[in-house]
Amino acid sequence: MDGLEPSVLVLPVTRIDSLVQTVAGVTDAYYRLVLLVGPAGSGKTALLRAAAEQEGWPMLNLSLELAKQLQELPARSRPRKVTELAESAVAAVEGEVVALDHIELLFEPALQQDPLRLLQHLSRTRTIVAAWPGTYEGEQLTYAEPSHREYRTYSKPDAQVLPLDGPHAKH
Numbered sequence: 001m002d003g004l005e006p007s008v009l010v011l012p013v014t015r016i017d018s019l020v021q022t023v024a025g026v027t028d029a030y031y032r033l034v035l036l037v038g039p040a041g042s043g044k045t046a047l048l049r050a051a052a053e054q055e056g057w058p059m060l061n062l063s064l065e066l067a068k069q070l071q072e073l074p075a076r077s078r079p080r081k082v083t084e085l086a087e088s089a090v091a092a093v094e095g096e097v098v099a100l101d102h103i104e105l106l107f108e109p110a111l112q113q114d115p116l117r118l119l120q121h122l123s124r125t126r127t128i129v130a131a132w133p134g135t136y137e138g139e140q141l142t143y144a145e146p147s148h149r150e151y152r153t154y155s156k157p158d159a160q161v162l163p164l165d166g167p168h169a170k171h
Contacts, residue, residue: 019051022160023097023129031158033123037136038164044131047164048099057129058093063105065089070111079112083121090122098122100130107143107150115143116154123159136163 019036026032036044052059069085070078086106090098106115122128134143141154141161 015047016051016054019047019129019162020055022162023051023055023127026127026160029160031120031123032127033119033159034127034129035119035132035136035141035157035159035161036129036164037132037134037141037161039135040133042164044133044164045101048101048129048131051129052099055097056095057097057099058095059099059101060089060093061102062086062089062100062130063102066105075110078110082106082111082113083118086118086122090126090128095126097127097129100128103130104133107152109149115152116141116157116159120158136161 019034022034026034036048038044049059051057066082066085066089069089070081073081090100100119103115103119105111106113106118119128119130132141132143134141136142139156141157143152144150
């Protein structure tokens with residue numbers, strides 16, 4: 001073995017099955033929210049896509065959809081419209097489960113959002129499975145580093161959290 005990481009990510013079926021089982025387990029929860037948590041390179045998007053393809057869940061690039069809509073608005077009115085636009089984006093796709101990838105725009109300080117609260121809000125009417133770029137350690141959900149302007153941390157988030165490790169994960 002030469003120690004090089006493979007260039008193609010091969011997902012074990014058990015990992016996809018675990019995600020699907022977790023999603024099935026939140027159907028009666030107040031917040032039907034599942035967060036795939038991991039740093040860049042941990043396989044969040046690949047796992048989310050594989051499960052979405054297998055289960056027929058629609059995939060939504062939330063940052064892209066929001067950016068398209070927000071660019072048409074004056075900067076001062078954008079924070080007031082984010083929730084409404086996110087709701088519309090999710091409502092525009094069919095299915096009881098919606099897979100959200102690329103949620104980073106929710107963390108933009110100028111938008112004045114609480115990303116977890118917004119995702120929880122969206123998960124009241126549908127099951128939301130979101131790729132959360134960050135870490136989950138000791139019941140602490142984090143986005144970005146403490147010195148970063150978009151830094152967020154949540155203790156014991158009201159969601160099902162599936163932490164992923166990858167080639168760039170910090171332990």
